[in-house]
Amino acid sequence: MTADTAMLSVRDLHAWYGESHVLHGMTLHVGRGEVVTLLGRNGAGKSTTMRAIMGLMKKRSGSITYEERETITLPPHRIARMGIAYCPEHRGIFSRLDVQENLELPPVIGADPLTLDRVQAMFPRLVERRHSPGTKLSGGEQQMLAIARILRTGARFLLLDEPTEGLAPIIVKQLGEIIASLRTIGFTILLVEQNFRFASGFADRHYVVEHGRVVDEIAAGDLAAGSERIRAYLGV
Amino acid sequence: MEIFGIPAQALYGQLALGLVNGAFYALLSLGLAIIFGLLNLINFAHGAQYMLGAYVAWMLLSYLGIGFWGALVVAPLVVAVLGMALERGLLRYLRDVDQIYGLLLTFGVALILEGLVAQSYGWSGMPYANPLPGSVDLGFMRMPMYRLVAIAISLVVCLAVWIAIERTKLGAYLRAASEDADMVQAFGVNIPRLIMLTYGFGVGLAGLAGVVAAPVYQVSPAMGSNLIIVVFAVVVIGGMGSIAGSVIAGFGLGLIEGLTKVFYPAASTTVIFFIMILILIFRPSGLFGSTR
Structure with a gap:
């Protein structure tokens, strides 16, 4: 996925909670119809990235474009009305x-x-x-x-933040089927997930997030090679 | 006829008076509850906005010849618009700081409003002609017609507001945003505008109460500050932010005040504060408040 054809492009995104600098130049792209996950440990900045895309982080800088329109200065309700x-x-x-x-x-x-x-x-x-x-x-x-x-x-663009957290395996399985079916009917999804096995069932690509920036990108096809790396990042 | 050694006429009379007071407590605490629910603001200007409603009604009558029923519609709108300007111009900037700042700001606004009105019309009150003279025979007592109407207006407005909040889509936005405004804004609802309209609506209710109060009490600059302390006690007893709680506590405490006047007059002005203390000790979130 290149930045030019992406539905959502995040470039050099920084965000702060008060004085605390939590995103340090996130850069990622999601193409139309893709399912992309953000993997990473707790506190890596995955949820903050979601909130920043939605405009819920008051202090943020960098660039977030959705369908080629810049949203970094827009309030959340305007961003939502674009279709996110x-x-x-x-x-x-x-x-x-x-x-x-x-x-x-x-x-x-x-x-x-x-x-x-x-x-x-x-x-x-x-x-x-x-x-x-x-x-x-x-x-x-x-x-x-x-x-x-x-x-x-x-x-048309869904931000799903750890939908499986705290749920029983049977429910997680149902959720996986639902997300896979959303993909087939044309939704574009950015998913935060700690459960890599769950996400690998339907995701096109994975970004690994550490200390508020993307440190690696793994395509679904590279999974065999990638899973070793992911295990190392997640420490599981 | 006597009840507990009290002449029935006196008892009914005080209960009726208590209901009239309760009608104002209910309208005012309802507005405060709605504002607190969404804005997390303790609106200390509420009493002054109530006073402003009464003065706008008086001005409409004196300068434009617009009578009570016209004022009942126009004055709350005027107060609401002034309130929305206050929200846009000042309160908006206090959203992210401790709520004590909002309380202090609105307290200051209340003092300024009172001072401005007193400067123009003096501290002593002015009468507002009773639009419905005469009285009605209720069978067990005679009741001044206008006071009965005042109670009815308050009841109808409180019920309509409750339905609007609990049963309509806009009310659902308000309830949801009172819980988590960010989430509702992330769905595409213009929360800054909802906040402005909600504040306008809440203080509009205060303005309406002021219009209804004008013929009962005198129109005076201090009419709001005399009442608002009691109304804050009512809000605490009903439960901060609870819609039903504020209305029920408003009417209920008006009645209790009336009863106290009959049985132990000396305590009638303090009984509500005594109940507030008990509530704060045994049920700090209020009778209908949720703990959050």
């Missing part, structure tokens, strides 16, 4: 809204969104529990809800 949707690590399910309200909360921002019926068909459990308060769902159900609600907005 974000599913945070903490899932962001609202306790004061029931499941149905959570599902229908995000405004439709893109042309040709998935219909509510179609999303509910993908996640039947959310229909059964539609009147429960959002945070009364199990962790797996909350993760499903967090993904389901950004699918019906018409966003």
